[in-house]
Amino acid sequence: MHKSPDSNIVNLNATETNNGKRRPTPASNKNEKAPANQFDLVELGCTISGKVILQNINISLKPHGISAIMGFNGAGKSMLLKLIHGIATPTNGHVRWNQQVPTREHRLNQAMVFQKPVLLRRSVKANIDFVIKQRKHRDPLNRNALLAMVGLVDKATQAARLLSGGEQQRLALARALACKPSVLFLDEATASLDSASAAIIEDIVERESRAGTKIIMVTHDAAQAARLSDEVIFMHGGTVVEHSNSQSFFTTPSSAPAKAYLEGRLYNPNR
Amino acid sequence: MQESATSLALTLISTADPDLLEIIGLSLRVSLSAVGLSLCAGLVLGATLAIARFPGRQAVNILVNASMSMPPVVVGLLVYLALSRSGPLGWLGLLYTPSAMIIAQTLLITPLIAALSRQVIEDLYLEYADQFTSLQLTTVEKIKALLWDARYSLSTVALAGLGRALSEVGAVIIVGGNIEHLTRVMTTAIALETSKGNLALALALGAILLTLALLINALLSSINVSAKRYAYA
Numbered sequence: 001m002h003k004s005p006d007s008n009i010v011n012l013n014a015t016e017t018n019n020g021k022r023r024p025t026p027a028s029n030k031n032e033k034a035p036a037n038q039f040d041l042v043e044l045g046c047t048i049s050g051k052v053i054l055q056n057i058n059i060s061l062k063p064h065g066i067s068a069i070m071g072f073n074g075a076g077k078s079m080l081l082k083l084i085h086g087i088a089t090p091t092n093g094h095v096r097w098n099q100q101v102p103t104r105e106h107r108l109n110q111a112m113v114f115q116k117p118v119l120l121r122r123s124v125k126a127n128i129d130f131v132i133k134q135r136k137h138r139d140p141l142n143r144n145a146l147l148a149m150v151g152l153v154d155k156a157t158q159a160a161r162l163l164s165g166g167e168q169q170r171l172a173l174a175r176a177l178a179c180k181p182s183v184l185f186l187d188e189a190t191a192s193l194d195s196a197s198a199a200i201i202e203d204i205v206e207r208e209s210r211a212g213t214k215i216i217m218v219t220h221d222a223a224q225a226a227r228l229s230d231e232v233i234f235m236h237g238g239t240v241v242e243h244s245n246s247q248s249f250f251t252t253p254s255s256a257p258a259k260a261y262l263e264g265r266l267y268n269p270n271r
Numbered sequence: 272m273q274e275s276a277t278s279l280a281l282t283l284i285s286t287a288d289p290d291l292l293e294i295i296g297l298s299l300r301v302s303l304s305a306v307g308l309s310l311c312a313g314l315v316l317g318a319t320l321a322i323a324r325f326p327g328r329q330a331v332n333i334l335v336n337a338s339m340s341m342p343p344v345v346v347g348l349l350v351y352l353a354l355s356r357s358g359p360l361g362w363l364g365l366l367y368t369p370s371a372m373i374i375a376q377t378l379l380i381t382p383l384i385a386a387l388s389r390q391v392i393e394d395l396y397l398e399y400a401d402q403f404t405s406l407q408l409t410t411v412e413k414i415k416a417l418l419w420d421a422r423y424s425l426s427t428v429a430l431a432g433l434g435r436a437l438s439e440v441g442a443v444i445i446v447g448g449n450i451e452h453l454t455r456v457m458t459t460a461i462a463l464e465t466s467k468g469n470l471a472l473a474l475a476l477g478a479i480l481l482t483l484a485l486l487i488n489a490l491l492s493s494i495n496v497s498a499k500r501y502a503y504a
Contacts, residue, residue, distance in 0.1 A: 087404045107407050118402035121420040121503045134412060159502040179406070 036063035037183050037214035038098050039084060045092030046079055053079050054238045057093070065230035066205070066215040068246070070222070072261060075235040077218040078187050084216060085112050085185045097183075108135070111176035112185040115192065117168040119160040124152055124171055127160050131178040146174040149204065166197025173204060184208060186217035190224065202228060222262060226250050234258045236267065279471030280478060291475060298456040301369055301443070302436035305376030309432055312377075313384030314425065318414040320385070321392035332389070338382030343375075347445030350375040354446065367448040372456070375442040380432040387428040392417050395424075423498035430487050430494075437483060 044057035054076045061067045069077045082088035084095050086107050094101055120127050128143045147153045150170035155163065160171055169189060176184060186205065190198035198221075206228060209215050219225050225232060225246070232249040234242040236257040242249065253259045260267035283291050320332060352358050354366040354374070365371045395417055396403075403413050418425065440458035447454035449463055457476045464473040 082401075085405060087401050104407050110405075112401075112405040114401065118399060120399075120416065130416070131406065134406065134408065161502040185405075 035182060035212070036098065038063040038096075039216075040096040040099075041080075041084070041093070042096060043093030044080075044083060044090050044095065046076075046083060046088065047091045052238055054083070054090075055092070057240050059233060059240055059243050061216065061233075062231050064212075064214060066209050066217065066228050067231050067233060068225040068229035069216070069218045069233045069235065070220070070225055070258075070261065071235035072257070072267065076238040077235055080233075080235065081112075081185055081187050081216065081218050085110055087112070108179070109181055110183045110185065111179040111181035112187065113169070113172050113176050113189045115188040117172035119163075119168055119171060122160060123157050124160050124163070125156040127171060127175050128178050131175050135179055141178050141180055143178070146178055149177075150174040151200070166193050166200070169193060169197065169201060170204075173201060177204075177208065181213060183214045183216065186215065186219075188218050188220065191220060198224070222250070234261070276470035276474050280475035283471060283475040284478065288475075291472070291479075293452065294455055294457055294460050294476065295479060297369060297454070298437060298458075301372045301376060301456060302433060304373045305380055305436050306429060306433045308373070308377045309380040309384045310429055313381045313432075314388050314418060315414070316381075316385040317388030318392050318417055320389045322396050322410065322413055322417070332386075335382050335386045335389070339386050341379065341382065343379055343439050343441035344445065346379045347375050347442030350378065350442065350446045366446060367450060367454060369447070369454060371446040372443045372454060375446045376436045376439060379439060379442055380436055383435060384428055384432050387431065388421075388425055391421050391424040391428065395421050423494055423503060426494050427491050430491050434484060434487050437480065 039061040041057050041059050041061075044054060045052070046054040057080065069080060071077050079088060083090050086095070086102060096102075097106060100106065120130055122130070125143060125147065128146055132141075132143055144153065144156075147156055150173060152163075152167060152171060152174070155167065160168065163171060173189070184205070189205075190201050193201065202224065205215055205217070209228075215228075217225075217229070229246045231243070231245050233240055234249065234253070234255065234257070236255070242253060242255040242258045244254070249258065250262065253262055256269070257267040316335070320328065320335065350371065351366065353360045354363065354371055355361055356366075365374070396413075399413075399417070399420075403416070408416065438458065440462060443454075443456055444459045444462070447456070447459065449455055449459040455463075457480055461473045461476045461480075464470070464476070
């Protein structure tokens with residue numbers, strides 16, 4: 001059994017090399033036998049108070065593995081994630097999940113972790129129990145197993161809001177996993193965490209992906225996207241300007257905004 | 272004169288005068304019952320207004336907020352008209368009973384609890400909304416979760432309601448009639464005894480009312496402090 005950087009965290013699947021560096025997960029590691037989670041975004045658009053946030057998005061995500069949504073600030077990444085998950089409603093087009101427009105019942109198989117963890121004003125274990133109770137008819141995961149997975153067993157009775165930022169995010173992830181989601185959405189879930197806490201989250205995400213959970217994540221961290229993702233959706237100006245597999249995106253980006261992004265400079269179309 | 276009234280008041284309190292205890296007991300029974308009923312209606316109304324989006328919601332909010340400042344005598348008058356022998360609920364025979372006083376105070380406090388709890392719950396819901404949508408909670412599940420998580424702030428709302436009920440005089444004197452050994456509560460007794468010049472009993476009741484107000488405020492503070500300390504607020 002491998003121990004993650006936080007020695008309290010049980011990690012059943014080692015994903016580090018001998019020298020401790022994390023390696024990109026090969027496509028062959030992905031659980032292709034898991035149920036497919038095919039998302040088709042059709043003419044998707046969103047306008048808020050007259051301002052166009054997203055427009056003309058027509059893509060199909062890979063049914064397995066990890067999809068990373070990247071782009072500059074204000075590109076519309078988080079809004080796209082919210083539209084796919086159904087938190088926000090599109091003003092144009094629609095999202096299809098396995099050839100169907102998802103209903104509430106379908107969405108019960110999805111979960112999301114936000115950049116700023118939204119924790120209930122309760123204890124750590126009560127935060128998990130809340131979801132377990134809500135999903136009791138859906139055979140949710142065991143609370144203690146989840147807390148062990150994220151290394152929070154010894155803080156089970158503590159107030160959730162007294163945890164550190166990294167611990168709060170791990171709890172938010174554990175609560176999301178309590179839903180036994182077949183699709184997990186992550187909105188910059190490691191953005192405000194230190195590298196050790198981010199590595200813990202990444203380990204869990206990677207493991208879930210290998211177990212067959214489809215992951216769709218927004219990230220600003222190109223190295224993280226390179227490590228984890230199978231495909232990249234790059235957004236600019238409220239639309240998708242590049243959608244390719246991860247390897248080709250990071251080696252030979254085809255769009256000028258993506259090139260600028262990977263080179264760490266602002267994109268100026270007039271230059 | 273005032274000195275002797277004060278010493279008489281202290282005697283009444285220290286000897287646990289039966290009349291005094293009866294008045295205090297009825298006051299607490301009426302006000303606590305009214306607060307309990309108001310919480311049942313007001314919290315559900317407040318939570319619903321906090322999370323529901325429907326046409327005219329803003330108008331309902333304004334109406335509920337305006338009802339907070341409804342004059343107690345007007346509420347008392349309306350309840351009196353409803354419960355009087357010729358009124359629509361006259362057949363119940365509740366006028367000049369503690370039940371009529373509870374009804375009047377409930378009507379008076381419910382808008383206060385609804386308006387204050389709506390604000391508390393709406394603030395919390397702004398924080399939780401996306402997470403709740405992600406978890407696909409039903410409206411009932413959302414309301415239950417919000418009421419539980421806002422419990423400390425809502426206990427403050429409940430105590431504010433209790434404070435208003437205990438100190439209210441206009442409505443209960445109209446529908447209760449201030450009948451000795453039946454509907455006489457602290458505030459109506461103070462008004463009556465003062466008008467009669469019996470300042471000892473009025474002072475004793477006033478002192479107890481003040482003590483209750485202090486206790487309620489102390490309880491409010493300790494709830495808020497402990498809730499913040501344990502990060503549940």
